[in-house]
Amino acid sequence: MPWKGEKNPYYIWLSEIILQQTRVEQGLPYFLRFKKKYPIIKHLANAKEDEVMKLWQGLGYYSRARNLHETAKNINQNFKGKFPNTFDELKKLKGVGDYTAAAIASFAFGENKAVVDGNVIRVLARVFGIETAFDTTESKKRFAQLAQELIDKKKPATYNQAIMDFGGVVCSPKNPKCDECPFNKICVAKNHELIEQLPYREKRTKITNRYCNYLLIKSDKEILIQKRTGNDIWKNLYELPMIETTKPLKKGFAEAVAKYLSTKQFSIESHSKEIAQMLSHRKIHFRFIEVELKDFKSFSLQGAQKVKLKSLAKFAFPKTLHLYLEQKSLF
Ligand code: SF4
Known part of the structure; x- marks a missing residue:
């Protein structure tokens, strides 16, 4: 493992954040990619957030990527690009808890602090x-x-x-x-x-169920996507327009879609079976509904944007959505 024996606090921090809630085999290629793209913290600090999220795509627990970027900016601006060198100071950084602070303090600075x-x-x-x-x-x-x-x-x-x-x-x-x-x-x-x-x-921990019904709405050249905002899972990642329900949407798709889109000028081409994914204490139930709009060109949906299909690959999506779009040959 390339971070073994590492003394550079930036690389230790990077590996520790990536390895939180992630197996080594899964995290290793991400660590190498981040290290290659951003060899020093200044490069990460100056990167665009969308670019960082894209590089993180597939690793899950995206708040880690947001904190990583924010902390890189903080260190670059307020600490002249140098990591604080004590456990207590390290703990003040966003996304750095006891464990990560102890790892950086002991591995990089030789502080007597147990992980x-x-x-x-x-x-x-x-x-x-x-x-x-x-x-x-x-x-x-x-x-x-x-x-x-x-x-x-x-x-x-x-x-x-x-x-x-x-x-x-x-x-x-x-x-x-x-x-x-x-x-x-x-x-x-x-x-x-x-x-x-x-x-x-x-x-x-009690498991909560969330039902996410994604709408695939596109023309030959463009597709509707939206950025997730608010303090919720996948914040700042992109997704298809989505209807979240408290129970599985088993029938009544047309009504739900009409209400969400505020129009009846569409037809439902197909809907997928439900796919479930566990995310720590949440079970996410995905369903994909293909919607054909009568007039895509003049349609608009609040919070969503039309993007060119050929540039879709630039946006970071949660893994299941990415796989679905891949299946549909949209990348
Ligand atoms: S610490 Fe105890 S439980 Fe763990 S491997 Fe050794 S003997 Fe077994």
Whole structure:
């Protein structure tokens, strides 16, 4: 992994933001692409937001990309392009939480600050037999305190990297390699058959369902798209005009579309089956409806814009929409 042993705070930060909620195999090509396109933070700060979102497309959790861009601008303008060099200062940056601040502070600046990520929590919960839930504010503090007590003060970066790797490779969530583990004599989880139960999770996040019915409205040369605004998923990405419903739209497509478009001058050519996608605690149900307008040329829809089909590829779309448009050979 190219960020291993990295000392440049910009690259550490970039890799950490990309790897939040993302597997290494998925995040790696994005890290390389960002590094190539924006080799120094100034380049990222000066990039257009649409361009950054386009490069992020497919990675999900798009607030990370917006925060990345905003923080790059902040560092470029207010810190002369240089990262703050302490945990406390790093934590003030947008999108930088305890974990990322500790990673940058220890890896780039050698600060004695323990990282606490999922791997670290798993190792500590199992070795010490911590049976309190790790996802409460109080126990998060307890894990952070314990991690800080254990850190090798002379080599904080090596220690942090080692415990994270240990959690990833040896003390893995499923089938940890206990026989080869140097802690197997003292590990509470191993010796009390608690491996499956630890770390213990308390909060079960309630899943909410959202039903997004996308309208494919186009002529031979142009298509209607809109930019998502407001503080919601996919903010600042583009999408097709969309009718969001609280329940699945099983019938009555024409009525719903007529109400949304404020016209009856159209026909519905087809509608897809529902496709569901999980996004952390949200289940998004996509449906695509192909609408043929009688007069596309003179039609307008508030908040939407007509763009040339040949320039559609320049816009960043959420993954499922991108795949749909690809299927329709619109890229
Ligand atoms: S003995 Fe097993 S459960 Fe305990 S720390 Fe080692 S790998 Fe993890």
